[in-house]
Amino acid sequence: MQTEKVVDHIVNWLKDYATNARVNGFVIGISGGIDSAVTSTLCAKTGLEVLCIEMPIHQAASHVSRAQEHIAQLKKRFPNVSDTRVDLTPVFEEFKTEVNLDGKQTTVDMALANTRARLRMTTLYYHAGLLGRLVAGTGNKVEDFGVGFYTKYGDGGVDLSPIADLLKSEVYAVGDYLDVPESIMKAAPSDGLFGDARSDEDQIGATYPELEWAMQMKDEGKTANDFQGRKREAFEIFMNYNTRNQHKMVPIPICEIPKNLR
Structure with missing residues (x-):
């Protein structure tokens, strides 16, 4: 950088x-x-x-x-x-x-x-x-x-x-x-x-270097099955947080009313 x-x-x-x-x-x-x-x-x-x-x-x-x-x-x-x-x-x-x-x-x-x-x-x-x-x-x-x-x-x-x-x-x-x-x-x-x-690592269960690595692996299309041991564990921790916190990362959902109901 x-x-x-x-x-x-x-x-x-x-x-x-x-x-x-x-x-x-x-x-x-x-x-x-x-x-x-x-x-x-x-x-x-x-x-x-x-x-x-x-x-x-x-x-x-x-x-x-x-x-x-x-x-x-x-x-x-x-x-x-x-x-x-x-x-x-x-x-x-x-x-x-x-x-x-x-x-x-x-x-x-x-x-x-x-x-x-x-x-x-x-x-x-x-x-x-x-x-x-x-x-x-x-x-x-x-x-x-x-x-x-x-x-x-x-x-x-x-x-x-x-x-x-x-x-x-x-x-x-x-x-x-x-x-x-x-x-x-x-x-x-x-x-x-x-x-x-208490640190972020204490709460998340993974270090920031591990999370950065997992983030890159996800972007490359990898899955948990591609890893073993601690790497698999860290990747699964990342994916668990990434999945359940999507509501924070995407726009608030809006219920759009169909034109035929206007």
Whole structure:
């Protein structure tokens, strides 16, 4: 990958999109992970106003410290970057008092994890509406179009996706070029939706290099029967996520009314 040219291309794309949309900048949630760090830096390089928002909900201390380190570095490098912190923990806890939490614990935990992401989406759009800006998404190609590892109308609810055509390995290459803090570059990827330090690999059961490989094999028309051992296991994990999360990757289905019924 021609990293420098890719960075220039994304920055120009962001700038052109914002100009054509007649907005004055971007709003982005900062999690302490590589994707939000890279995306916010790319947005900052446009020269347009960028608001970085921390939105902790019982967040792991390591996530908070990395987010704050990145924001401090970004503000030092770019005068167009500002930040704010919205503690959504009380909102989340109040929400829990108003809904039914009965049921299988794993199901309840997942529903609440997705609720965290949707509360953050609402917060981002609140600030974007106040400031006349666009919400920049942080999803990469593997998450958005490979395994669908994001929350529908949560971190998937955005105005534009600057890095959604970059594989995770490519995001790291861009992060290295952009001088993203080393603590973020070395941290295990995590969605931070459960209030602990569990990684994406812990949840998915496969590493990002394995998922990238499986994504390429699928594109080449391979099936699980073409592999054995760990490769077969990783491919099946990828395909399971890819299949069940198609509803996140395709347009919302519309029931079209036949002309003869009009």
